[in-house]
Amino acid sequence: MAEHVMRQGSVSMTELAEIFEVSVMTVHRDLDLLESQGMVRKFRGGASAQASSVFESNIAYRKTAQTAEKEAIARHVVGLIEPGSSVMFDDSTTALAVARHLGEVTPLTVVTNFLEAIRLLAPVPGIRLMALGGEYYPTHDSFLGVACVDAVEAMNTDTVVVSTSAVSDRHAFHQEQEIVLVKRAMLASGTRCVLAVDHTKLDRVALHRVAPLEAFDIIVVDSRAPAEAIQRLRDRHHRVDVAEVTEP
Amino acid sequence: MAEHVMRQGSVSMTELAEIFEVSVMTVHRDLDLLESQGMVRKFRGGASAQASSVFESNIAYRKTAQTAEKEAIARHVVGLIEPGSSVMFDDSTTALAVARHLGEVTPLTVVTNFLEAIRLLAPVPGIRLMALGGEYYPTHDSFLGVACVDAVEAMNTDTVVVSTSAVSDRHAFHQEQEIVLVKRAMLASGTRCVLAVDHTKLDRVALHRVAPLEAFDIIVVDSRAPAEAIQRLRDRHHRVDVAEVTEP
DNA sequence: ACAAGTTCACACTCTTTAGCGTTAGATTTA
């Protein structure tokens, strides 16, 4: 339903009800949900799409996008992690995919500010979980802010895995300042830093520079990335690992 | 079933199966669960009770104990909190009862290291949630350790609500060092400190002293506390609030 | 003031999930 609102830009309640063959009440409920997630805006009589920049940074959307690619990247990243070491990662859906596989490389110390990952890893045996505190941001389902940056700076892990919303030839970018600060702090406290991004992030930019690509030791992309984009990164002396995507 | 093991000290599988009229398989499953929660010890053919000091500090047990009292205390404590202020609380089941009611006094800033409370409050509108990071302890479902103490010390809230496992005439006690350190830090960072304990905690001691009762501005107990115990606390110039227990 | 739009409360259906027992196979003890 969200997709239909996106395409049309603006749709009326009754129109949506007819298209999906459901009652107006259900349309209301679903749109309320989408609105609370920041996907659409509601107004009397209908709903309209959000600016794309807004909803692209929204969890509900991010979770559904490029799942196959993220899964592939996650599997590759987990292979880079050695049992017994420590890993820190941020509040990205790519990191969440990584988290799902961390039970396979125990024992492990895991540090994160991402609540969903905390929920996921808390019951896993063999994982020593450290949470980064901070102010809770519902739109990201994670803890950010000064308290979080402080907590990151008090730690050091063997591996840091971060993902950013855009990557050019020279820099990694993100649109939100709060998140940029946390990611930067993470990069400073990892012995080895991994940038995990799917192919849709390449050759794009966003408002804030997170860091130059030299700050990362390894860049992991999925195999749907254009060969020439990968080559350009390699030409700049970056180590680029390509994760093979299996599913359609 | 846990209670029966406690009373008998040691029981055989088949005996339990007959008493509760269930299959031996079910007894196995339930005991495995209780064992993973640290409530009992299993051996071939049966199970035995844990030392009482061990299981009293165990979440699974604490959650089921004195729920009516905790509910009454929680309602009273919530009444002490003003909308717009900030509250910090620890990983006690009493605090969890308080958390359930915090949605009634919004807007509010809430700080805690208790994962279950975080799960509970994260979706509540009107609550600005700050999480205290640290190492995750499955037995308490909370974040403790140096990182947590540091995080607490970096904050200041209007009200601090803590509960301890034992309270004498002069001190509050707790049996675990990690938790004691966090509670102490919390007491130091609250403008007003509330001690919330049900009547079973009174006139008891535990291994570690958390703080003298002077450190608390208000002590909240339930109405099942012996009148003379309350009087003794009041004689020492403590403000003691009594929360009326309604349910049986 | 009226009509369109919205929200609330309740009931219904369908899916999911938790708990239990049975059987069969593995492990341990005597």
Next chain:
DNA sequence: TAAATCTAACGCTAAAGAGTGTGAACTTGT
């Protein structure tokens, strides 16, 4: 080795939950 005990796998049942629709009450805009 034999008997007892434990574990794993499968299917069943009952309870819980999510999603939906209906009608009444309320709000908003013209």
